[in-house]
Amino acid sequence: MKESIDFLSTDRILKAVIDTYGIPSIPKREQGFAALCHIILEQQVSIASAKATYKKLENELGQLTPKVVLETPDEVFRACGVSRQKTTYIKDLAQRVTSGSLDFESFKTKSPEEITTELLAVKGVGNWSVEVYLMFCMQHEDVLPIGDIAIRSAIKELYDIHDPEEMRILGENWKPYRSMASFILWYHYLSKRKRKDHL
Structure with a gap:
């Protein structure tokens, strides 16, 4: 981490964010099916909202596995706050894992481009x-997720870049x-707004 912080500190704006808010912690999630389900739930909603929905699913279904997802009626997902569209996405993911067309274990030996x-x-x-x-x-x-609203907002605020x-x-x-630059930008975005969301 020190190497990345030293490198990014040559950018005076990122350095100012670090000096103001400190070095962000780097969140680590488990790999695999359930993790991607969680990310699908996070699409276009707040971190807190997605966490709450995921928790409801866990309470209702237990561990999220492809088998459990495929055996669960859509109505149960709806009752847990999952939209019809996201239910379709999660079930498509479960189907692909079950059929063997998607193997998360194989990602450990694949490049980011292949995984993408x-x-x-x-x-x-x-x-x-x-x-x-x-x-x-x-x-x-x-990785720099330009499609993320918080990343875009932070870059607009800090660099006055809009395109x-x-x-x-x-x-x-x-x-x-x-x-790491992305984590610093996220940290700026959340800290400035005094948000308690944890990445």
Whole structure:
């Protein structure tokens, strides 16, 4: 971590964020099916809301496995606060794992590009979901999720950059530690708003 912080501290704006709020903790999630289900639930809602929904599912179904998901009626998901659309996504994911077309275990020996290609084939899984999985679950060091609202907002506030392509160009300066830069940006966004959400 020290190496990435030293490198990113050459960016005076990121250094100012670190000086103001401290070094962000790096969250680590389990890899696999349940983790991606959680990320799907996080799409376009707050962290707290997604956590609450995931907790309801766990309380209702126990451990989230492909078998359990496929055997559970859609109405149960709806009762737990999962939208019809996200229920479809989670069941498609479960079907792919069950059929063997998606093997999370194999990700340990695959490149981020290969993992991205496989996950994007899952219904409802886009770039943001893949990037979050790579960062939080697989701990890849060089990911910048430009599609994330908080990341975009932080870059707008700190750098006065509004165009997504220009944001990507800015991110080139943070290679090979764009994930840590993202965590710093998230930390700025949440801390400035005094949000208690934990990544």
